[in-house]
Every structure is written in C-alpha cells, then in structure tokens.
Amino acid sequence: MSDLQGLYQQLILDHSKSPHGRALLENPSASSHQVNPTCGDEVTVSIRVSGGVIHSLGWEGHGCAISQSSASFLATLIEDRTVVDARELLEEFRTALRSRGTVELDEERFGDAIALNGVSRYVARVKCAMLSWVALERALDDLD
Amino acid sequence: MPSTAPLTHAEIERIRDDFAILQTSVNGHPLAYLDSGATSQKPRQVLDAERAFYEARNSAVHRGAHTLAAYATEEFEDARSTVARFVGARAHEIVWTSNATEGINLVAYALSNASTAGEEYARFALAAGDEILVTELEHHANLIPWQQLAQRTGATLRYIPLLDDGSLDLANLDGLVTEHTRVVAFSHVSNVLGTVNPVALLVERAHAVGALVVLDACQSVPHLPVDFRALDVDFAVFSGHKMLAPTGIGVLYGRAGLLDALPPFLTGGSMITTVTMESAQFLPAPQRFEAGTQRVSQAIALAAAADYLSAIGMHRVAAHGAAASKRLLDGLAGIEGVRVLGAHGERVGLASFDVEGVHAHDVGQFLDDRGIAVRVGHHCAQPLHRRLGLTASTRASASIYTTDAEIDLFLGALAEVRPFFGVTS
Numbered sequence: 001m002s003d004l005q006g007l008y009q010q011l012i013l014d015h016s017k018s019p020h021g022r023a024l025l026e027n028p029s030a031s032s033h034q035v036n037p038t039c040g041d042e043v044t045v046s047i048r049v050s051g052g053v054i055h056s057l058g059w060e061g062h063g064c065a066i067s068q069s070s071a072s073f074l075a076t077l078i079e080d081r082t083v084v085d086a087r088e089l090l091e092e093f094r095t096a097l098r099s100r101g102t103v104e105l106d107e108e109r110f111g112d113a114i115a116l117n118g119v120s121r122y123v124a125r126v127k128c129a130m131l132s133w134v135a136l137e138r139a140l141d142d143l144d
Numbered sequence: 145m146p147s148t149a150p151l152t153h154a155e156i157e158r159i160r161d162d163f164a165i166l167q168t169s170v171n172g173h174p175l176a177y178l179d180s181g182a183t184s185q186k187p188r189q190v191l192d193a194e195r196a197f198y199e200a201r202n203s204a205v206h207r208g209a210h211t212l213a214a215y216a217t218e219e220f221e222d223a224r225s226t227v228a229r230f231v232g233a234r235a236h237e238i239v240w241t242s243n244a245t246e247g248i249n250l251v252a253y254a255l256s257n258a259s260t261a262g263e264e265y266a267r268f269a270l271a272a273g274d275e276i277l278v279t280e281l282e283h284h285a286n287l288i289p290w291q292q293l294a295q296r297t298g299a300t301l302r303y304i305p306l307l308d309d310g311s312l313d314l315a316n317l318d319g320l321v322t323e324h325t326r327v328v329a330f331s332h333v334s335n336v337l338g339t340v341n342p343v344a345l346l347v348e349r350a351h352a353v354g355a356l357v358v359l360d361a362c363q364s365v366p367h368l369p370v371d372f373r374a375l376d377v378d379f380a381v382f383s384g385h386k387m388l389a390p391t392g393i394g395v396l397y398g399r400a401g402l403l404d405a406l407p408p409f410l411t412g413g414s415m416i417t418t419v420t421m422e423s424a425q426f427l428p429a430p431q432r433f434e435a436g437t438q439r440v441s442q443a444i445a446l447a448a449a450a451d452y453l454s455a456i457g458m459h460r461v462a463a464h465g466a467a468a469s470k471r472l473l474d475g476l477a478g479i480e481g482v483r484v485l486g487a488h489g490e491r492v493g494l495a496s497f498d499v500e501g502v503h504a505h506d507v508g509q510f511l512d513d514r515g516i517a518v519r520v521g522h523h524c525a526q527p528l529h530r531r532l533g534l535t536a537s538t539r540a541s542a543s544i545y546t547t548d549a550e551i552d553l554f555l556g557a558l559a560e561v562r563p564f565f566g567v568t569s
Contacts, residue, residue, distance in 0.1 A: 003171070004513040004564075008506070013566055039505055039521040040535040062535060064503035065565065128505060 007122060008065060011115035016065035021075025025058040032138035034131050041067050041128065045074075045135035049143055052083050059132055066116070066125050071132035073113035083140055090133055097126050146369075150463040151456070151544065159456075160545050162187035173515025176550040181335060181494050181541030182519050183385045184366065186449075190388055193448035194441045205440055206414055206431070220440050223447035224430070227395060230450040231361075231380070232371030239396040239403065239430040240443050244362045245285040247381030247396035248329070250409045250433060251358055252289040255327070257407040259297045265407050272298035275324040277355070279304040279312055279341070280531055281334050284524045286360040290329055299326070306531050310337045310486040317349060325355040332364035332380075336525045336539065337486030338469065338494035340364070347376050356402075362386055366543070367465045367492040369458035372397045384442065388449035388543075393442035396433070403429030410435040453544075461544055468493030468542035468551060475555035481562050485532055493542035496523065499558075501567035504536040510564060511538075514557045516550075 024031070028046035035042045043061030047054050057078045059071045078086055089109065096103045101121040105114045119129045151159070160166050163185045168175050177185060197219065203212040205220045225235045241247040258268035270276075276290045280303050294301040302320055305313045321328065328350040333340050343359065350357045359380040364370050366387035372380045379402070384393040398406075408415060408426055412435035417425040426432050453461060472495040476484050481500040499507050508520035519539040522529045529535055540554055562568075 002513070004510065007509065008565070017566070040526060040529070041503075041505075042535075064505035066505070068503075122509070125505070125509070 007118040007125075009115040009118065011112050012065055012069040015069035015072040015112075015115075019068055019072035019075075021058050021072065022060065023058045024060050025056060028058075028139075030139040030142040032135040032142065034135040034138065036063070036067070036127050036131055038127070039063070041131060043067065043071055043132045043135050045071070045132055045139055047078075047136065047139050049083060054078055054081055054083060054086055057136070059135070061132070063131065064125075064128050066119055066128040067131050070113075070116060070129040073110075073116065074132050074136060077110065077113060078136065083143065086136070087140060090137055093133055094130065096120060097129055146457050146459045148459045148463050150467045151460060153547070155456075156464075156545065156547055159187075160547075162189060162452075163545055164188065166545055170515040170517070171513055176514075176516040176553050178540040178542065178546065178550065178554055179517045179519050180366075180543035180546070181338075181363065181386070181523075181539060183391070184388050184543050185545065186388055186390065186445075187452055189452050190390070190445050190448045194390065194445040197441045197444050202441075205438060216440060219444055220438070223443045226447035227443075227450050230454060231365060231382075231395075231397060232373045233397050234400060236428070236430055237372075237397055237400055237403065239398065239433040240438055241381070241394040241396050242392055242439070243383040243385070243394035244360060244381040245289075245383075245394075247379075247394055248286055248358065248360065249289045250396055251379050251381075251398075251406075252293040253409040254406040254433075256293055256296050257409065261407055265405075268406060270297040270299045270326055272300075273324060274299040274326045275322070276301050276327045276329070277303065277320055277325050277350075278328075279330045280306045281310065281312070281337065281525065281528045282329075282331055283335050283360065283362070284526070286329055286331060286358075287527070290327070300324075304330075306528070308532075310334070310528070310532060311339065311489075312341060314342070314345070317345075321349040321353055321355070323353055325350065325353050327358060328355050329358040329360070331360040331362070332370070333361075333367070333492050334486065334525075334528075335363050335494075336496045336523045336528055336537070338363070338491045338496070338541075339486045340368075340490040340492070343375050343377070351376070363492060363494070366453075368462045378402055384446040384449065387446075388452055389446040390442050393439050393446045395446075398429060403432065406432075408432055408435070412436050414438075456544060462492075464544060464546075465493035465542060466491070468546055469495065471548060471551045472540060472542070472555075475551065476558075479555065479559050481567065482558065485534075485537060493546065494539065495541075496537045496539040498534055498537050499561055502561055502565045504538045506565060507538045507558070507561055510561050511554065511557055514553070516554050516557055518554070 025046040029049040031046035033044045041063030201215045205217040258265035356378045359377040361382045365382040380397040385391040415435045469491040504520040
C-alpha cells in the first residue's frame with residue numbers, strides 16, 4: 001500500500017461519499033459551528049443530550065475527504081455515549097491524531113474510525129480530521 | 145526593442161542551476177514546485193547578496209558616521225534606486241515595507257490618520273458620504289484594510305462585481321465610480337485567476353472623479369514588465385518574496401509629492417527632523433514612512449532579485465509566463481471534470497481550477513505524494529470563491545524556473561485524481 005493509499009483508505013473514501021449523520025438535529029441541546037481558516041472548510045455539529053447521555057448527533061458541512069469521513073465516523077461513534085465518555089474519546093482521538101504516527105487509535109474504542117490513523121503523519125491534515133470533533137467539544141462545553 | 149522570445153529549454157536549465165531547492169526531492173520524487181504564486185524560490189545570487197552584506201558591510205543605516213555605516217547606507221539606498229528603476233519609479237517614490245499587506249495598510253492608515261488630523265491633511269480626509277471602491281476578486285489584503293478604513297471613517301465600501309467567468313463586470317462602472325469615490329483599489333493581476341485587470345480604464349475613470357488609485361501589483365511585478373508611472377497609478381504595492389527575494393521585504397510606490405503630503409503611519413526614530421517633548425517634524429518620503437530600524441539586508445536582496453530578473457529581461461519573463469499559462473490551460477481543458485477558473489485572454493503563468501467531486505485539499509495531497517507542490521484552499525480570496533460557487537480551489541503557478549516537463553508531470557498526475565478518489569462522471 002502506498003503512503004497515499006494509507007492516508008485515503010477505502011473506508012475514508014466510502015464515508016466521505018456516503019456520510020452518516022449528515023443532517024442537523026431539530027431542537028438540539030447544543031450545537032457548534034467550526035471553520036478551518038486555511039481552507040474555508042466548515043462544519044456544524046448538533047447534539048441532543050439528556051441525563052448525561054448524548055442520544056443523537058447530526059452534522060452539516062463541506063470539506064475534504066478527511067474532514068467529511070471524520071465527521072461521519074464521529075456520528076457513528078458518539079450516539080448513546082455519556083458526555084463523560086465522549087470527552088474521553090475525544091481526548092484519545094486528539095492524542096492519536098497529534099502524535100505524528102506514534103500513537104494509534106484503539107480499534108475496540110474507535111472501530112472503523114481507525115482508518116484515520118494515517119492522518120497523524122500528515123501534520124497539515126490533522127486539522128481536517130479534528131474539525132467536527134472540536135465542534136462536538138465546543139457543543140459539550142455549551143452544555144456545562 | 146527588448147526581446148520577447150520565451151525562455152529556451154537550455155536557458156531554463158541554466159536558471160534552475162541557481163536554485164538549489166529545485167534539485168531536492170519530496171516524498172521520494174524530484175520536487176516539481178508549482179506554487180510560485182504563493183512564494184517564489186530564491187536564486188543563489190539573491191542569497192549571496194544578503195550574506196555578502198552581513199559579512200562585509202553590516203551596520204546601521206542613516207545613522208552613525210563611521211565608514212561601515214556609510215557603506216551600508218549607500219548600499220541600502222542603491223537598492224532603492226535599483227528597485228525603483230525596475231518598476232519605472234524614482235527612488236524617493238519607493239518606501240520599504242514588510243510586504244504588500246503592510247503597504248496597503250500603510251496607505252489605509254495614513255488616510256485614516258488624515259481623517260482625524262487637522263487642516264494640513266484635509267485633502268485626504270475620509271468621512272460619511274465618501275466611497276472606497278474595490279473589486280470582488282481582491283486578495284483579502286486588498287479588501288480588509290479598506291473595510292476597516294470605511295468603518296473607522298464612516299465612508300462606504302463598494303465593489304465592482306464579477307461576471308460568471310470571473311472577469312470584472314464593468315457594465316455599471318459609471319454608477320460605481322462617482323464624485324463620491326475617493327479611493328479605487330484593485331489588483332493588477334488576480335492571484336486566483338491569473339488574469340490581468342484593465343488598469344488603464346480603471347485609472348482613467350478614477351482620476352476623472354479625483355479618486356486615488358491603489359494598485360496591488362503582487363502578481364504582476366514578478367511576471368510582467370511593470371512601469372508604475374506609465375500606468376499612472378497613485379500608489380502600488382508588491383512583495384519581494386514572490387519575486388525571488390526573501391520574506392520580510394516589500395515595496396510601497398507612491399507618486400512623487402503624494403507621499404510627502406500624507407501623514408505618517410508608523411512613527412519613531414529615523415523619520416523625523418526636529419523633536420521636542422511636545423511634537424515632531426517629519427522627514428519627506430521615503431524616510432517619512434520608514435520609522436525604526438529597516439530591513440536592510442532584505443532590501444539589498446530584493447535589489448539583487450530585480451537585477452536577476454532584469455538580466456533575463458522582463459519581456460522574456462512575461463513570454464515564459466504566457467507560454468506556461470497556455471500549456472496549463474490547454475492541458476487542464478483536456479482533463480475530464482476539471483473546470484478552470486477565470487476568463488481566457490491576457491494571463492500570467494497561473495491557473496486555478498476545481499476538480500468535480502474531489503476537494504482541493506485532497507487534490508493537493510494526491511499531487512504532493514508525487515512531489516508536486518500546488519496551492520489549495522481559498523488563496524485568501526473567499527469572496528471570489530463564493531462568487532464562483534466554491535469554497536476552495538487548487539492553483540498551479542509557474543515562475544522562470546518552471547519547465548514544460550513539470551507542467552506535463554502535473555497534468556498527468558491530475559488526470560489520475562478523480563479515478564483515485566473513485567469519482568465517476
């Protein structure tokens with residue numbers, strides 16, 4: 001597998017073309033809009049939360065295959081997680097993505113999203129993968 | 145009559161020998177640098193000029209009386225004369241800045257200062273009812289300073305809109321350039337489209353109503369023969385780093401007499417005559433706008449870059465750019481799903497495009513894997529992209545060292561992008 005195929009794994013291409021959760025929720029508990037100023041990509045993440053559990057996540061945005069697939073993975077991973085667990089997952093994701101290839105995502109925790117492991121070696125693309133996750137983080141902050 | 149022949153293959157190869165970075169590899173491939181519109185590479189002659197200054201003549205300019213200071217001052221001012229000649233100006237019309245962005249801000253803040261000063265600067269004062277005119281294709285550097293100036297002074301910012309092909313919609317020019325217009329600011333060559341704007345027409349209209357013309361010449365001075373006096377603009381800016389010089393040095397051109405009449409922007413040492421505890425008298429331009437320690441070695445390196453380009457001949461540099469533009473446009477037209485932005489016609493060697501179904505960042509990543517460096521994103525021109533229905537595009541831009549083989553390599557790789565990402569028409 002070439003470096004490029006390592007970055008753009010089939011799961012990433014599939015998720016970017018047919019993303020999960022790509023619709024904003026009506027009456028969300030919180031939402032956040034994030035922009036990547038270097039490329040103009042943007043994403044809005046909305047969540048519905050009760051009893052400390054994220055029941056649903058919907059998002060809307062446009063961007064590259066990395067940012068779109070990452071938002072899609074996020075939508076599949078986050079539903080029915082507690083806010084506390086979601087924040088832990090987010091930190092694990094950030095740590096791996098910023099590791100320059102030294103820390104991998106845990107398959108048990110991240111499932112198909114481990115396809116994003118290749119991104120951490122491309123420093124310029126880490127922001128693309130983080131965009132929707134940062135939006136979730138800000139939305140969670142708004143709950144507090 | 146200067147030669148207008150494009151550069152030969154042998155000449156380009158000789159030029160490339162001056163650029164060590166062009167011999168390097170990226171991701172296991174020889175570098176194919178097609179991002180000169182963002183910043184150019186620097187030839188050895190420019191780097192040597194900067195080093196030679198530090199090793200032989202470095203000292204403070206325009207202060208001190210020792211021998212080295214005199215040499216440094218002389219070389220610094222010689223650099224100004226060289227760069228002035230390069231753009232058809234006189235030395236005292238050239239103000240050193242960090243870059244074009246600072247040059248535009250300098251003009252905007254000087255006008256701003258005039259607006260709150262007394263009678264002395266009344267002819268430059270802006271207020272409610274006055275208008276500043278820009279275009280919809282401007283780089284953010286030639287938009288935001290004017291937005292801010294309008295906000296500070298109460299003036300209104302208006303713009304010349306674009307047609308669907310990215311050219312200026314001049315149909316309502318009479319309605320946009322009126323007796324209220326005080327400043328008309330536009331780019332000579334679009335940094336996204338590579339197209340040349342109708343400078344003569346806009347200057348004539350602006351001057352007919354007494355407005356000042358500010359020209360963003362960032363993408364023209366490195367690639368075309370440019371004569372600011374012949375263009376009859378009042379102010380013009382460009383950056384050294386896009387024309388073979390280091391970062392940190394740029395130029396503001398101001399028509400003789402105009403700079404001396406403006407209030408200063410940055411104040412401090414080296415720009416004064418008499419200072420008391422209450423007030424100060426300012427030097428005429430260019431020192432009037434050069435407060436504090438200047439970018440001496442960078443100015444000298446910029447002059448070396450101008451000499452390097454002059455030795456080739458700017459008409460030949462332009463012919464090389466036109467040939468590169470044609471090769472890019474012809475090649476891009478033959479790739480399915482690729483839409484080139486901007487009208488045909490007079491262009492520099494630069495083309496931006498959209499790849500249907502593949503985001504610009506992904507296009508750039510694919511090309512980077514082959515050692516091909518292009519620019520992706522909005523290229524600091526969000527309103528232009530929005531007008532064309534895009535948030536981002538990919539831009540390939542050439543310089544004097546760009547070969548046909550590099551353009552062909554880029555075109556060949558680009559043809560593989562949509563299949564790689566599984567996009568079918």
